[in-house]
Amino acid sequence: xxxxxxxxxxxxxxxxxxxxxxxxxxxxxxxxxxxxxxxxxxxxxxxxxxxxxxxxxxxxxxxxxxxxxxxxxxxxxxxxxxxxxxxxxxxxxxxxxxxxxxxxxxxxxxxxxxxxxxxxxxxxxxxxxxxxxxxxxxxxxxxxxxxxxxxxxxxxxxxxxxxxxxxxxxxxxxxxxxxxxxxxxxxxxxxxxxxxxxxxxxxxxxxxxxxxxxxxxxxxxxxxxxxxxxxxxxxxxxxxxxxxxxxxxxxxxxxxxxxxxxxxxxxxxxxxxxxxxxxxxxxxxxxxxxxxxxxxxxxxxxxxxxxxxxxxxxxxxxxxxxxxxxxxxxxxxx
Amino acid sequence: xxxxxxxxxxxxxxxxxxxxxxxxxxxxxxxxxxxxxxxxxxxxxxxxxxxxxxxxxxxxxxxxxxxxxxxxxxxxxxxxxxxxxxxxxxxxxxxxxxxxxxxxxxxxxxxxxxxxxxxxxxxxxxxxxxxxxxxxxxxxxxxxxxxxxxxxxxxxxxxxxxxxxxxxxxxxxxxxxxxxxxxxxxxxxxxxxxxxxxxxxxxxxxxxxxxxxxxxxxxxxxxxxxxxxxxxxxxxxxxxxxxxxxxxxxxxxxxxxxxxxxxxxxxxxxxxxxxxxxxxxxxxxxxxxxxxxxxxxxxxxxxxxxxxxxxxxx
Ligand SMILES: Nc1ncnc2c1ncn2[C@@H]1O[C@H](COP(=O)(O)OP(=O)(O)OP(=O)(O)O)[C@@H](O)[C@H]1O
Ligand SMILES: [Mg+2]
Numbered sequence: 200x201x202x203x204x205x206x207x208x209x210x211x212x213x214x215x216x217x218x219x220x221x222x223x224x225x226x227x228x229x230x231x232x233x234x235x236x237x238x239x240x241x242x243x244x245x246x247x248x249x250x251x252x253x254x255x256x257x258x259x260x261x262x263x264x265x266x267x268x269x270x271x272x273x274x275x276x277x278x279x280x281x282x283x284x285x286x287x288x289x290x291x292x293x294x295x296x297x298x299x300x301x302x303x304x305x306x307x308x309x310x311x312x313x314x315x316x317x318x319x320x321x322x323x324x325x326x327x328x329x330x331x332x333x334x335x336x337x338x339x340x341x342x343x344x345x346x347x348x349x350x351x352x353x354x355x356x357x358x359x360x361x362x363x364x365x366x367x368x369x370x371x372x373x374x375x376x377x378x379x380x381x382x383x384x385x386x387x388x389x390x391x392x393x394x395x396x397x398x399x400x401x402x403x404x405x406x407x408x409x410x411x412x413x414x415x416x417x418x419x420x421x422x423x424x425x426x427x428x429x430x431x432x433x434x435x436x437x438x439x440x441x442x443x444x445x446x447x448x449x450x451x452x453x454x455x456x457x458x459x460x461x462x463x464x465x466x467x468x469x470x471x472x473x474x475x476x477x478x479x480x481x482x483x484x485x486x487x488x489x490x491x492x493x494x495x496x497x498x499x500x501x502x503x504x505x506x507x508x509x510x511x512x513x514x515x516x517x518x519x520x521x522x523x524x525x526x527x528x529x530x531x532x533x
Numbered sequence: 534x535x536x537x538x539x540x541x542x543x544x545x546x547x548x549x550x551x552x553x554x555x556x557x558x559x560x561x562x563x564x565x566x567x568x569x570x571x572x573x574x575x576x577x578x579x580x581x582x583x584x585x586x587x588x589x590x591x592x593x594x595x596x597x598x599x600x601x602x603x604x605x606x607x608x609x610x611x612x613x614x615x616x617x618x619x620x621x622x623x624x625x626x627x628x629x630x631x632x633x634x635x636x637x638x639x640x641x642x643x644x645x646x647x648x649x650x651x652x653x654x655x656x657x658x659x660x661x662x663x664x665x666x667x668x669x670x671x672x673x674x675x676x677x678x679x680x681x682x683x684x685x686x687x688x689x690x691x692x693x694x695x696x697x698x699x700x701x702x703x704x705x706x707x708x709x710x711x712x713x714x715x716x717x718x719x720x721x722x723x724x725x726x727x728x729x730x731x732x733x734x735x736x737x738x739x740x741x742x743x744x745x746x747x748x749x750x751x752x753x754x755x756x757x758x759x760x761x762x763x764x765x766x767x768x769x770x771x772x773x774x775x776x777x778x779x780x781x782x783x784x785x786x787x788x789x790x791x792x793x794x795x796x797x798x799x800x801x802x803x804x805x806x807x808x809x810x811x812x813x814x815x816x817x818x819x820x821x822x823x824x825x826x827x828x829x830x831x832x833x834x835x836x837x838x839x840x841x842x843x844x845x846x847x
Contacts, residue, residue, distance in 0.1 A: 263750050297751030304750075309743040314765045314840045323761075324751040358841040374751070 211278070212381050212414045213239040213262065213300075218275030220257055220266065227487040231257045233438045235275070236513075237416075239382060239431075244408060244415040246429035246446075248422065248461070252483060253435045255418045259386050261285075262416075263302060264292055279382075297324055301375040302384040306391050307367035311359040317343075317370055318355030324374060342373040346403060365396040372403065376411055383408070384416045389424070397421070401428055422465040426450050434458045437483045437494045440513075444520035454516055454527035456501045493525075501526055537837050537844040545830040552822050553605070557598055560815050610816030615808070620816030624801065628820075630700055631797040634789065635782045637713050638721035639775065646725040647771065650732025654740060654767075655759055657733075665729060672726035681719035681792040688715055698794035716789040720782070728771060736767040765839050772839070776832020780825030784818075 220232040232254045239245050247255050260266045262277055264284060277284040279295060287295070304310040312320055321339035322332065336355065343351035346369040359367055368388060375383055385404065389397040401424055408415050419425050425432060425446075432449040434442040434457065442455040453459045460479045481498035484490075493499070496508045503526075511525045585591050592600075604611070610620035649669075653662040689697035701709035739745065740763055748758045787799025798821060805813035837843045 265746060265749055293752040293754070295752070296749070297753075302747075302750045304743060304747060306743060310747045312744040312748065312762050312766075313842060315762065316841075323753060323757065326753070326757075360842055360845075371747075 210240060211238045212241050212280070213237075213416075214276075214278045215258070215262070216276045216278070218258075218261060218277065219273040220254075220261055221271045221273055222267070223269045223271065224487075229486045230489055231270075231438050231486060232261070233489075235435070235438070235440050237433050237440065237443070239414050239416055241381075241414055242408075242412050243430045244417055244428055245431040245433060246425035247416060247418045247433050247435065248420070248425055249435035250461075250479075250483060251420070252437075254438045255435060256386055257438075258435075259302065259384055259416070259418065262384065263296060263300065294327075297380070298327065298378045299380050300382045300384065301378065301380040302386065303368070303371045303375050303388045305387040307364050307371055308391065310371060311367060313359055316356050316358055317362075321355075321370075321374055321377065325377065338377060339373075342377045343370065346370070346373045346376075346407070348373070365392055365400065368392060368396075368400055369403065372400075372407065376407060376413075379411055380413055382414045382416065383411075384418075386418045387420065388417075390420065397424065404428070422450075422462065434461065438486060439494060439523065440521075441495065441524070442520075442522045444517075444522075448517070448520040452517075452520070454520070454522040455495075455524050456499050456526075457495050460498075460500070495524075534837065534844055538834065541830060541833055541837070545826050549823050549826050550602075552826065553602070553819050554598060556818055556822060557601060557815070558594070560811065560818075561594070561597075605819065610820065611812035613813050614810055620813055621820075623813065624798070624817050624820050627796055627798050627801045630795060631783060631786055631790070631799065633709075633713060634716055634720060634786055634795070634797065635779055637717035638782075638786075639724060639779060640721075641717065642721035642724035643728060643775070646728030647732050647768070649725070649729040651736055651759060651764065651767075653729065653733040654736035655755075657737065662733075665733075669726035669729045672722045673730070675723070677719050677723055678788040678792055680722050681716070681789050684715050684719055685792065700795045712793075712795070716786075716793045716795060719792070720786055720789050724778070727774070731771055731774060732767060735770050736763060739763045739767040769836050769840060772832050772835050773829075776829040780821075780828040783821045783824055 215235060215237040218232055218235045219230070222229040222231055235254070235258060237245070237247070237258070247258065249255060257266070257270075260270075261272065262284065264287070266272070272285060275285070279299065282291075284292070284295070311317065315323075318336065318339060321342070322335040325335045325338065328335065339355060340351045343354065348354055348366060348369055354362075359370075362370065368391075371388075388404070389400050392400065404415070404417075405428060417425065417429055429446055431445055432443065433440055434449065434455065436457045442449065442453065442458045444452075449458060450462065453462060457479075464478055479498060484494055484497065491510065492508050493506075493510055496502060499506075502508065506525050509525075511523050513521050513523045514527075515521050516527065608621055610624065612618070613620055613623060649665050653665045656662055685697055688695045695715050696708075696712050697715075699712055701712035703709075736759075740759075745758060745763055748762050753762070784799050784802055786797060787803050789795070790797040790800040791803070798817060802814060802817045802821070804810075805817065833843075
């Protein structure tokens with residue numbers, strides 16, 4: 200058993216198993232993640248999609264152990280190769296943060312320190328390396344040039360507010376890749392940018408991912424970008440993974456009613472001209488008072504007499520394509 | 534930064550001109566005839582007229598103000614009506630006593646208050662944080678003259694560790710320093726509380742910002758994050774407060790100066806107001822105003838040095 204687990208971990212860069220996270224709040228215990236499992240294979244881009252509030256950022260903050268103080272990890276493990284991140288000491292954590300796992304945050308306007316030059320910030324994160332300041336600066340210049348900052352050497356002295364949003368996100372990418380991590384996490388890296396910039400940033404990420412041969416966990420609302428950019432897709436709903444598989448599984452053979460609805464609501468896929476964007480009727484369940492039933496039952500459009508409305512087991516439809524729904528088990532076309 | 538420096542100094546100069554004009558006008562509008570004060574109740578109208586002319590009080594206000602500015606620029610703040618010595622000589626004779634007191638008081642309270650605030654923010658809601666909170670509010674709540682009286686009573690009268698009153702022998706550094714300890718303790722104690730509360734609050738705010746999360750996500754050491762990344766921003770409100778606070782204390786340290794019978798600017802102004810020594814009041818108040826503007830300007834320059842966004846927003 201242990202041997203087998205290790206074997207499976209070896210072929211993953213990161214493996215999240217049965218992760219459950221609660222937040223203590225005034226209104227009660229928010230069960231933000233429940234038994235979430237996600238595998239990230241080497242050199243693969245894994246997309247994480249789902250409505251706002253479904254727990255995507257909580258997954259990321261759990262991986263980096265940056266959860267707020269009111270968070271409580273109830274169960275589960277997060278293995279980085281064969282070490283459980285959840286068991287690491289703060290020193291061990293510091294050793295992997297930014298070095299083996301690095302992250303690009305959503306809002307480039309606030310995620311860099313406003314009082315320090317980007318040169319300083321980019322050399323500071325190389326503090327582990329026993330090379331001199333000049334070499335660190337050079338590495339920062341090379342990296343900035345690589346992500347498309349013109350005149351990088353001069354711009355080292357500049358402060359974040361002197362760059363546009365798109366430029367700042369490029370700088371954030373440069374910072375994230377400078378230590379050549381095994382896993383790059385991007386939490387909605389383009390949501391704050393306009394459409395043209397979005398494409399540019401994604402193209403940049405694509406080429407850099409190939410060049411640096413790292414894995415990417417890509418969080419996005421934008422299904423079009425995910426379809427275009429990712430190898431694997433994980434669909435989350437209200438704190439649970441409801442479906443996961445490779446891009447073709449998710450975009451052509453979606454099995455969970457939520458995934459299907461999500462795809463129907465993607466503006467890019469709507470062929471007919473319409474003024475009203477379709478939305479999924481209903482709301483995500485209250486994460487404080489969860490019943491034991493299926494989390495999607497209130498919004499499900501396919502439930503019928505055959506469905507027991509209880510939580511369905513996660514089943515593997517075809518190799519690598521997992522879904523959590525009673526009705527999809529029969530492989531029907533829903 | 535050079536550009537900011539020039540602009541900021543320009544603003545300071547304008548501020549001084551406006552403030553001094555207002556002050557000059559105000560002092561002229563105050564009831565009470567300076568001539569009667571100088572010449573006494575039995576002065577004849579002829580004597581008054583002569584002095585009036587000598588002091589330039591017969592000319593229009595604008596001319597008086599203009600002459601005054603020219604004189605100030607030449608370092609001439611007027612002449613004390615009683616002793617006939619120059620006001621600037623008297624003022625700058627007293628200034629070092631006050632400046633030493635203020636800087637020692639602010640120095641020790643900043644050295645204690647700022648680290649205390651940082652520590653409380655980083656270890657918030659621990660026992661030490663709560664104790665610091667109680668201590669801070671306590672020191673803020675006690676008026677500084679009460680601290681002055683009690684510290685005088687305890688350390689000077691009962692324990693006889695430190696001298697009670699005066700500023701110490703001239704030229705004797707150790708003696709002067711020992712005379713400074715109690716007053717600076719009394720003046721500084723409340724500042725420890727203020728500073729630690731202020732630093733704690735702004736530190737907590739900064740530590741919650743996104744860029745701190747980024748720094749953590751890149752595995753920077755907690756000490757680098759707090760001291761190198763957060764404090765630089767969290768200290769800004771404190772710098773501004775200190776600029777205003779030090780400026781205020783130039784004349785505001787008067788309590789400590791009176792309780793400890795020390796010479797100083799506060800005492801000088803207090804005495805000259807009581808004796809209606811107009812030129813001396815005027816000259817001292819104007820000098821403290823100029824120094825006030827100077828301290829706030831320095832505070833702004835420090836802020837601009839710490840935060841590049843300030844440099845570009847003037
Ligand atoms: N610090 C916190 N305290 C209490 N509840 C929290 C906290 N952080 C997140 N939550 C709750 O946990 C759930 C998941 O939030 P999370 O931020 O992970 O969602 P998300 O999928 O990233 O959403 P978005 O797309 O809007 O970024 C939400 O219900 C949210 O309200
Ligand atoms: Mg999020």
